[in-house]
Amino acid sequence: MSLLLEEIRHNRVLWLLVFIPAVFAVKGIEPEAHTLLFVLALLAIVPLATLLSHATESVASKTGDTVGGLLNATLGNLTELIIALTALRAGQYTLVKASVAGAIVTNTLFLLGASFLLGGLRYHIQDYNRTNARFQTSLLFLATVALLIPSAVAAPDFVEGATFMHQLSVGLSVLLIVAYGLGLVSSLKTHRELFGSTEELVSDDAPWPMGLALSTLAGVTVLVALVSEVFVESVQQAAVAFGMTPAFVGFIVVALVGGAAEMASAFSGARKNRLDLSVGIALGSAAQIALFVAPMLVLVSYVLGPTPMDLQFWPGAVIMVLISTMTVLTVTSSGHSTWFVGVLLVMVYLIFAMTLYLLPPRIQ
Template sequence: MGPLIKEIRSNVVLWLLAFVPVVFVVRQLEPEAHTLLFVLSVLAIVPLATLLSAATESVASKTGDAVGGLLNATLGNLTELVIALAALQAGQYTLVKASIAGAIVANTLFMLGASFLLGGIKYHVQEYNRVSARLQTSLLFLATIAMVTPSMVAQVDSVATSAFTQQLSVGLSVLLIGAYAMGLVFSLKTHRELFSGTAHAEEGEAWPMGLALGTLAAVTVLVALVSEVFVESVQEAAVAFGMTPAFVGFIVVALVGGSAEMAAAFAGARRNRLDLSVGIALGAASQIALFVAPMMVLLSYVIGPAPMDLLFWPGAVVMVLIATITAFLMTNNGRSAWFVGVLLLMVYLIFAMTIYLLPPQI
């Protein structure tokens, strides 16, 4: 427990863990205080996600940046997955779809841009494996095609019924999960030599494996419980703050749910480990697009009140497409400077401002 206590003492963000029990106490005493519960649940999820990131880095400490980035992205996405599952079970499909699209855009623009900016402030020019970036953006483009297709058919074909859209969504979900699995085989097995990053000396002391795995398990349970409170309170709180469910899902949930990956990506950029940062940002985005989103569709038949489809509102599809193209253009040469990060962040801020001022009709 020593390394865990040391980490909590040295990281100011982890002091917010004190809000975790407060969330459950307030829920019992004031179950109708939705705005307060929303704020408290956000304050609780952020340190839990940060702790998840710290434990994940210890588990990934014996791997290279390519595998480490995948592991960070996978376990970091647990927060977003749990929130999405809670919303799915509650039948809040608007929130589910908005959080999925928002997470893809946040990872490809905000997380990647902030990593380039933070690393570029410390280092004049940084380099990373552009082959890995190309693979992830290619997978993202594939997922965008799958998102465009149901929306396009629904707009131009009058015979496109709800049953047709649901059947198409199930078929597309199976294809996307298959493509994601084959992408993992390609990058981690058959052509793994193309995706190796630069070797780096480890900084700091890794946690014992037992402590890291135990922390991952405990934090995952706590995130699930807090996420349930978050989903229950988000709709009422959104009204109180003058926000639509689309803005909450696209911006708030995406940033809160992705805080674990962001902490690891930003730290990697500041240590000149941009392979790790790019791997986390783009890896998390492609994982959400090709695995989390299709799984939500399939799981809706099991735990949802009704089947969910891949029919996103046109504005979300356009934003995901622009984010994917922007990430591809900005990562094409394998080199970065701080102004590249500024450009990515500006695109994200344009999207955020647009959704806040003119929310899409879902």
């Protein structure tokens, strides 16, 4: 605990932790102050993401970057899952689907691209495990196919169209979860030698003891989830005040805030020339959302949702996910990265963001 207090004392970013009780205080006193709650939630997530980054790096230093990336992606995606479950219980399926698709695009383009850019500004050329990157993007492509099929076969003149779509979505969800589980067996057990880091580099910062790191991971993840719930409740009303469209909020803002913890770890890893950790977080998180989180939400909707949710996303979201997947498949073929590769990925992401901000697609 003394190490944690020492870290808070010397890291000015962690002084923003005071905004965590402020969020809950304002929530209790003035629950309708949506714009203020929105800003406070954003400020509260920043130090939590920093703590999560340090704790994850401490675990990764003992488990390796492959497991460390998987751990960070899992804990980071827990926030997205809780956000989605909150919207699911309220029957806000448009927000659920937009946040899921947005999280996939944000991780593959912005998170990975910014990691390449930040690392490339410090190192001339960075290497990473090409096998792991191609493996994760292959899983992501499989999920993209599963998202594309429901939209491709949907037609209003189908007899029992709704029943067919729900049955297809459940079947696809089961297949995706099985594929994700088998992928974990392959990367962590049967062929784990193929997915190690390209080189072993020691971090400048002394890692925390495993007990402190794991307890910090658990506690911070819970706090991120709680603050994110306040964020979700206030974001729609705050968006109006800031002139943001609903599509932009679900696809961009919610995805960026939900992935704040992963971004902190990925960016830190890239700046320390641990690009395997950054790639593992970015692509592993995207694959996990597409192959596990989204299918699980479909299955859970039969229990928590007012009506079952399907995998039929609006065409604009499917196209953006497909383009993101194909872009990453292209740029990760060499196993090398420079800062300009990161610029290309971020530019594609900014094209999507600008389009959604100015002309949001119609969501069915």
